[in-house]
Amino acid sequence: MAGLAALLALAGSRVGTGRLGAAAAGLALLAGIVLGELSNRHLATARGSAGVVWGASYSFYAFYNSSPLLLRLVSSLQHPGSTTTEYLRYLGTVNLFGSFADNHGSITHGLVHHPGNAVLWLLTKPFDLPATIVLPDALTPIAALPLWTVVQRLRREGLTKGLASLAPWWVAFATPLLFDLEWTQGLHAPYLLFLAPFLLLLAMWGIEPWIGRASAKAVGKVSMAALLSAALFVGLAGSRGQSTSPVVRTATEWLENRCADRGCLVNALPQPMEATGWADFQAGAPLPAKDKRAEGFVFGNYPKGYRDDVLWSNRVARAIQRGWNGPILYVRPEISSFKCWTTDFDPEHRLEGEPRLDRMPLLASFQDGTDRVDVFDFSVR
Amino acid sequence: MPPGLGGHTAIGGQPAQFAVTDARLVEVGAMSRTQLPGLTSRPGEAASSGGGVPTRFLASIPGGLALVLLFRGLYLVRFGGDPCWMNLNFLLEAKAVRFGNAVELRMPLSRIVLYLLREAGASTALSLGAIYLVAHSLLAVGIFWLGRAVLRNDPRVRAGLAIVVAGVPMFATDSGYRNIACTLGAALFVAIAALLVSPGRQRLGLRLCAAVVLGAGAASCRP
Numbered sequence: 001m002a003g004l005a006a007l008l009a010l011a012g013s014r015v016g017t018g019r020l021g022a023a024a025a026g027l028a029l030l031a032g033i034v035l036g037e038l039s040n041r042h043l044a045t046a047r048g049s050a051g052v053v054w055g056a057s058y059s060f061y062a063f064y065n066s067s068p069l070l071l072r073l074v075s076s077l078q079h080p081g082s083t084t085t086e087y088l089r090y091l092g093t094v095n096l097f098g099s100f101a102d103n104h105g106s107i108t109h110g111l112v113h114h115p116g117n118a119v120l121w122l123l124t125k126p127f128d129l130p131a132t133i134v135l136p137d138a139l140t141p142i143a144a145l146p147l148w149t150v151v152q153r154l155r156r157e158g159l160t161k162g163l164a165s166l167a168p169w170w171v172a173f174a175t176p177l178l179f180d181l182e183w184t185q186g187l188h189a190p191y192l193l194f195l196a197p198f199l200l201l202l203a204m205w206g207i208e209p210w211i212g213r214a215s216a217k218a219v220g221k222v223s224m225a226a227l228l229s230a231a232l233f234v235g236l237a238g239s240r241g242q243s244t245s246p247v248v249r250t251a252t253e254w255l256e257n258r259c260a261d262r263g264c265l266v267n268a269l270p271q272p273m274e275a276t277g278w279a280d281f282q283a284g285a286p287l288p289a290k291d292k293r294a295e296g297f298v299f300g301n302y303p304k305g306y307r308d309d310v311l312w313s314n315r316v317a318r319a320i321q322r323g324w325n326g327p328i329l330y331v332r333p334e335i336s337s338f339k340c341w342t343t344d345f346d347p348e349h350r351l352e353g354e355p356r357l358d359r360m361p362l363l364a365s366f367q368d369g370t371d372r373v374d375v376f377d378f379s380v381r
Numbered sequence: 382m383p384p385g386l387g388g389h390t391a392i393g394g395q396p397a398q399f400a401v402t403d404a405r406l407v408e409v410g411a412m413s414r415t416q417l418p419g420l421t422s423r424p425g426e427a428a429s430s431g432g433g434v435p436t437r438f439l440a441s442i443p444g445g446l447a448l449v450l451l452f453r454g455l456y457l458v459r460f461g462g463d464p465c466w467m468n469l470n471f472l473l474e475a476k477a478v479r480f481g482n483a484v485e486l487r488m489p490l491s492r493i494v495l496y497l498l499r500e501a502g503a504s505t506a507l508s509l510g511a512i513y514l515v516a517h518s519l520l521a522v523g524i525f526w527l528g529r530a531v532l533r534n535d536p537r538v539r540a541g542l543a544i545v546v547a548g549v550p551m552f553a554t555d556s557g558y559r560n561i562a563c564t565l566g567a568a569l570f571v572a573i574a575a576l577l578v579s580p581g582r583q584r585l586g587l588r589l590c591a592a593v594v595l596g597a598g599a600a601s602c603r604p
Contacts, residue, residue, distance in 0.1 A: 001570070001573075001596060001599060001600050004570075004573075004574060004577065008577060008578070015578055016530075016577050016578035016579050016580060017576075017577045017578075017582070017585065017588065017589065017592075020585065020589060021576075021577035021578070021589065021592065024577065024589040024592045024593050024596070025573065025577060025592065025596055027593050027596075028573065028592060028593045028594075028595070028596020028597045028599070028600060029596065029600045030600075031593065031596075031597035031600070032488075032596065032597040032598065032599065032600020032601040032602075033600055033601070035489075035597060035601050036488045036489055036490075036600070036601040039489040039493065039601075040486040040489065043478065043484055043486060044486065046481075047481070047483070047484065051481070051482070051483045051484065052483065052484055052485075052486055053483065053484070053485040053486065054486055055485055055486055055487055058487070136550060137550050137551070137554045137555065137556045138550065138551045138556060139549060139550070139551050140550055165531065166531055168527065168530040168531060168578040168579065168580070169527065169530070169531060169578075171574075171578050172527065172571075172574035172575075172577075172578050173574070176570075189551060189556035190467070190556050190557075190559060190560040190563040190564070191560075191563060192551065192556075193520075193551070193552075193556070193557065193563050193564060193566075193567035194563075194566070194567045194570060196549075196551045196552070196567075197520070197523070197524045197527065197567075197571050200524065200542070200545055200546065200549060201524065201527055201528055201531070201532070201542075203545070204528065204532055204538065204541060204542050204545065205531060205532060207541070208532055208533055208535070208538045208541075211535070211537050211538050211541055212533070212535060212537075212538070216433065216436075216537075219436075219537050219541075220433075220435075220436075223540065223541065223544050226544055226545075226548060227544055227547070227548060229548075230452070230544075230547070230548025230549070230550075230553060231452070231455060231548070233548075233550060233553075233554070234452060234455055234456055234459070234548075234550075234553045234554055235455060235459055237554070238456055238459060238460055238550075238553065238554040238555060239459075239460040239463065239465075239554065239555040240554075240555060241465065241466065241555070241559075242463060243463055243464060243465050243466045243469060244462070244463050244464065249462070263480070271466075271469045271473065272464070272469060274473065274476075275464070275469040275470075275472040275473045275476065275505075276464060276469070276472060276505040278476065278479075278499050278505075279480075280480040280481075280482075282480070282482050283480075286481070286482050286483060287482070287483065288483060289483035289484075290483065291485075
């Protein structure tokens, strides 16, 4: 947004709405930031400091876990498996630039104080962009063809004149292009969404002379083939991962109904259950705030208060002490159709402890294939 | 559609440049003179005459948008029951607002919209699906407008752009769904870029106001 405003101001009346547009973009940016801040401050006031994560380490974490693919390749050749998770990549970057504490939370400080590594990083990072563009869930390797036609057209029309004719697109997308070249996480297609329109438009600009000279019949056939193959691809391979299963959905619906009135105190649930059930599953003793991007969490140095507050036995005791007399449920998911926990991001699951369930009444059980979810009633103690 | 975005100019109000460009294509043998409408008649007139009814339909903004929504509907029918991992974070934020749980303070647009939809009784799939369809509509229309700012006024080119936007895996697979804040943010950004960089000054006030509103949304929507 800031880039769009600045470039519109520079281009003036030569592009679109010119300086008036620049002012509008600047005003919009300001309004968005103010609205965001107001909303966050309102929440923070309502919750108190224990109930919010300010995310001060967000940009630091985002930069540190987005190490260039070429550096990751070297690292994984030297130490296989060393770059497979965000936390491992973060730790790898700590070795290059120092920790959050070393740099007082400043990325610039880390880069300036490790100039050799900084140069290596900045020189290798741009290769992430083409590597991400050709992903099957991005623009696929087919993107090379229309982008080659762009080069051909620029050669025919002259580089300066060709690029100048694309001025509106440059004004719109120069900043996202720079951002994607030097910052964003490689091999993650959604982060390319801001730049993808530019790439598609550029591709169309490259092939429009060919469309112009092709027969209507040929264009029709190619279009139909493209539509059918795209539809087949979406239908057969449109989703790469899985974040839920029929059992998880059914068990969540059951919990949602059970806890609809006043909520329930439930142990730490897999995120697909906790996030999709619109009922309070932490009534009586909420889980503590978790800043999963803070360096302490990355290093596995969880604050003692956090460890104490996630313990299931402590939560039950705390809820009763506060007068909670609603349902207390223990959910035991055994899911093998997809990985419902992550080691890094779900520490509460590892740290909450396993209670004895042999004397607890089984309230409900859901099974489909190898997936199973059991719900035990802890209200009867 | 904002005024001045196609329909009466060949390439964003630069017909002379268009003619030079195509003349160069003749020189290098890429096109024959009979296929250069811009050199045999006024660019806008000749260029808009190409293509059959399906092509002209897809070349229009509503036609292109219909094709895009058809593909997004296909994705939702096939995979819409799975919220995807990144979206679970936004759903958690919305839920934290509703039930008073610990919340991560990020830019709030996604959580506010999800909160409103969930609180109104929409299911997870319906809430995400609604944002997904609105975001992709904005994204598609924004790309079509931006296309009209530079690409020639040829229905086959415009229909081609609609087909590409509808079917490219970047938008049509879960890349365009699994981080709904990214999709929404990109859509809002592209929409305001289209409003601000497209040629023409008619209805300028309306365009600027729309850009401020959409832009404020984009600026408060960080993944």
